[in-house]
Amino acid sequence: MEFSNSKTKENLARAFAAECQAGARYQFMAKDAKQNQLNYISTILKQLAKNEMAHAKTFYQYIIDNDKSKNGNINIEAGYPFKQSELATSLKAAAEVEEYESTNIYPAFAKVAKDEGFSDIAKTFLLVAEVEKTHAQKLSALAQMYAKKSLYKSSEAKQFVCSNCGHTETKKAAWQTCPLCDYPQGYVQIDLGQ
Ligand SMILES: [Fe+2]
Numbered sequence: 127m128e129f130s131n132s133k134t135k136e137n138l139a140r141a142f143a144a145e146c147q148a149g150a151r152y153q154f155m156a157k158d159a160k161q162n163q164l165n166y167i168s169t170i171l172k173q174l175a176k177n178e179m180a181h182a183k184t185f186y187q188y189i190i191d192n193d194k195s196k197n198g199n200i201n202i203e204a205g206y207p208f209k210q211s212e213l214a215t216s217l218k219a220a221a222e223v224e225e226y227e228s229t230n231i232y233p234a235f236a237k238v239a240k241d242e243g244f245s246d247i248a249k250t251f252l253l254v255a256e257v258e259k260t261h262a263q264k265l266s267a268l269a270q271m272y273a274k275k276s277l278y279k280s281s282e283a284k285q286f287v288c289s290n291c292g293h294t295e296t297k298k299a300a301w302q303t304c305p306l307c308d309y310p311q312g313y314v315q316i317d318l319g320q
């Protein structure tokens with residue numbers, strides 16, 4: 127199958143668009159978290175945004191390297207999510223998108239790529255699906271803790287670490303202000319259980 131006429135080319139373009147948008151949404155959410163003094167959540171979201179941009183780059187590069195038609199534009203038709211960027215709702219929505227990508231979209235794109243004879247691209251779709259699965263787990267853990275207001279407390283004593291200075295205490299609730307560096311609670315590391 128000639129890449130230029132393949133469904134895989136179109137799927138790569140759709141995947142690229144989806145990854146760019148996920149990267150943008152996570153940056154919006156990171157900003158929202160920071161404005162709400164949730165600095166560590168902001169750091170997590172920025173890391174996820176970085177992952178999405180790396181996925182976007184990989185998909186983009188496949189098109190650049192393989193498309194001999196070089197006619198520039200690729201027309202795609204796809205539905206993309208436009209959801210509220212406030213944290214309360216967006217964490218859960220993002221987890222659902224990640225889950226859907228990892229269990230439905232990317233495995234399906236991988237199958238098409240394999241059938242069309244692009245085994246490297248098929249493999250990449252599956253590798254990205256694995257990452258999106260971890261994103262889904264992290265975002266869903268975060269969404270639950272956020273909703274239950276249990277970001278900084280625990281029924282059992284557990285270790286809290288300041289992401290700024292490394293100060294550590296094992297107890298049921300984190301400090302309001304770090305006793306070592308005075309940074310606020312939002313800098314306390316959040317354990318997503320991975
Ligand atoms: Fe991604």
Ligand SMILES: [Fe+2]
Pocket residue numbers: 148178224257258261
């Ligand atoms: Fe992701």
